[in-house]
Amino acid sequence: MSTLIQHVDLWTPQEIKIDVDILVSDQRIQKIGKNLECEDVDNKINGKRMLAMPGLINSHTHVAMTLFRSYADDVALMDWLENHIWPAEAKLNDEVVYWGSQLAFAEMIRGGTTAFCDMYMHMPQVAKAAVDVGMRGNIARGLAGTSPNGEEALQENVALFHEWHQAENGLIRVMLGPHAPYTCPAKYLEKVIDAAGKDNIEIHIHLSETQGEVETCREKHGLSPIAYMEQLGLFTQPTLAAHCVHVDADDIAIIAEHNVRVAHNPRSNLKLASGVAPVPQMLAANITVGLATDGASSNNKLDMWEEMQTAALIHKGVSYDPTAIPAQAAVELATSGGAHALGYSDLGELKEGHLADIILIDRSGFHWQPQYNVTSLLAYAAQSSDVDTVMINGKLVMQHRQLLTIDEERLRSEITKAQEYFSNLS
Helix, strand or coil, X not given: CEEEEEEEEEECCXXXXXXXXXXXXXXXXXXXXXXXXXXXXXXEEECCCEEEEECXXXXXXXXXXXXXXXCCCCCCHHHXXXXXXXXXXXCCCHHHHHHXXXXXXXXXXXXXXXXXXXXECCHHHHHHHHHHHCCEEEEEXXXXXXXXXXXXXXXXXXXXXXXXXXXXXHCEEEEEEECCCCCCCXXXXXXXXXXXXXXXXXXXXXXXXXXXXXXXXXHHHCCCHHHHHHHHCHHHCCEEEEEXXXXXXXHHHHHHHCCCEEEECHHHHHHCCCCXXXXXXXXXCCCCEEECCCCHHHCXXXXXXXHXXXXXXXXXXXXXXXXXXXXXXXXXXXXXXXXXXXXXXXXXXXXXXXXXXXXXXXXXXXXXXXXXXXXXXXXXXXXXXXXXXXXXXXXXXXXXXXXXXXXXXXXXXXXXXXXXXXXXXX
């Protein structure tokens, strides 16, 4: 399937290319130029008055937690987990996870998100939903060594890797998902590290999310969570660390030394009163940082435009520095930064040879006028409803705001059933 996007303005970190064509085939951008002559393409898209840019990348989330949006709000993290979310999650099943995942993907695509990194349960259903919709994703089975089924879950995660890694022309990738140091004792983490090394599987873990987590780790082990993971050898495997809110200069040095990638979740960290991660210091240390929403139950949206804007604003506020996370850096956190966080070198920028995850932005809204600086408008003014068309892996999944791979009526019906199911739990 080949597609030619014609007469579109194209955003790059270096410049805005005016009135160009983009030729896509075999999942990749084949050519970018003016007035390309391609007579035998399967599909042509008129890009006039649109802005083409890379799809946004959500580098840490729990997609099926859309099922628990508004389920428990305005409580501290551990109260939220132990007394609300974990008991409800014990009632999850394959069917509700599949439809909760589709709900997440519908929201993501509508907002221009084309890739995600997920850690949760019933992951074959997440993978199936992603493939059915055409969504790009890194997935991991959430692992808790303190759980009675911890050993079984690890085997499930390894089996998930063998079944789904690089499935659907590379659309799906699989990681190992140890939840956090406080739910994964040392002996269990050693088994995770061993499994990762044996099959060359990357790791996705929550680290240093709250001050309490860090204090407890120091009391038990004499080390910060970052230093403790280094001591155990976790960082011998490529690792994506979610949050990293309460990290000091020594932690940042460890993260940089081991090329640990970081997923920054500004709105979730604010909502749960976890704090603000020192992202400017991480970027100064050349650490790869992607932007993320976390789960919809702790955000409560999967809107990467709002994450981008929050990241661009919050760091200025806490540092009293108006140059902290400037507009271009914010956009890159949501695009190329997210791609690198997920382990891609050919995603997150619109270049010839790169994977064709492309979104077209409608700039007709009054909030887009005037257009002195397009990058600034992307970071501070753009919103999810501006996204007109979405392509993932060279396939159109939304055009003119119409979802092409999701039955919206069926989805709404299934989510209503899921709400009734969880509402009736004792």
